[in-house]
Amino acid sequence: MKIVGMDAVSKFYNGERALDNVSLEIEEGERIVILGPSGCGKTTILRLIAGFIAPDTGAISIAGELVSRDGRIFTPPERRNLGMVFQDLALWPHLSVKGNIEFGLKARGIPREERKRKIREVLDLVGMAGYADRKPAELSGGQQQRVALARALVLEPRALLMDEPLSSLDLELNIRLRKEILRLQEKLGFTMVYVTHDRDEAADMATRVVSMKQGRIEV
Ligand SMILES: Nc1ncnc2c1ncn2[C@@H]1O[C@H](COP(=O)(O)OP(=O)(O)O)[C@@H](O)[C@H]1O
Ligand SMILES: [Mg+2]
Incomplete structure (x- = not known):
């Protein structure tokens, strides 16, 4: 099944073209990597798919439904059932690890006992059992990354959008977490849309690499 369809999408910021007639189809279960230099429009694609912004021209569909x-x-972001891991992670600093993960579960009206179970399971999954009560500032960069991943995965999204999630980590940790993300993806089978400017990382993570340059997909 096709999870995401972008059809002839263009996007402007203050009259400047950020995306130029981009068409892209993403199949269920694939790990697509969008690769390109800073400023080429990678984050804009993720924000369009997530629903934070609308295309100026063109259309986007999610699982066959026209969303913009x-x-x-x-269809607003909260009804698209997609997970997002932001470049800066965007963990809430005043909430504990548990609080960060619980937030989306509460918003969905999931009852307390089930929330507790899901939090426990997902923390196990990302190797963070025992850290539930820490604040983000009390964690290393790699641990914060795992929490951001857990927060997205706990909602069982139909696709996980990841915006240069490992770019702030040193190379050794970056490579270790690549392997862990791949292990999780294999185990859970979610569709992955992964953005990076790094060729090696792209080759490692992808079942398919899409290269971008100046707002266009290169063929
Ligand atoms: N909110 C914004 N306002 C104005 N210009 C923006 C905004 N977001 C992105 N841009 C511009 O759009 C282009 C694409 O940005 P972006 O999608 O963030 O690229 P990437 O993620 O590949 O670095 C860049 O030229 C950037 O400066
Ligand atoms: Mg970006």
Whole structure:
């Protein structure tokens, strides 16, 4: 099944073209990597898929449903059932690890006992059992990364969007976490849309690499 369809999407910021007629189809279960230099439009693609912004022209569909077209959003982010790991992780500093993960579960009205079980399971999954009560500032970069991953995965998204999630880590940790993300993806089978500017990382993570340059997909 096709999870994401972008059809002739263009996006402008203050009259400047950030994306130029981008079409892209993402199949269920694939690990697609969007590769390109800073400023080429990678984050813009993820924000369009997630639903934080609308295309100025063109259309986007998620699992066969038209979610935005020509400047209008029909389905807001919280109804797209997608997970996002942001470049800066965007963990809430005032909440514990548990609180960060629980937030989305509460928003979905999941009852307390089930929330507790899901939090326990996902912390096990990312190797962070025992850290539930820490604040983000009390964790290393790699641990924060695992929490951001857990927070997204606990909601069982139909696709996980990851925006240069490892770029702030040193190379050794970066490579270790690549392996862990791949292990999780294999185990859980989620569709992955992974953004990076690093060729080696792209080759490691992808079942398919899409190269971008100046707002366009290169063929
Ligand atoms: N909110 C914004 N306002 C104005 N320009 C933006 C905004 N977001 C991105 N841009 C511009 O759009 C282009 C693509 O940005 P982006 O998608 O963030 O690229 P990447 O993630 O590949 O670095 C860049 O030229 C960037 O400066
Ligand atoms: Mg970016």
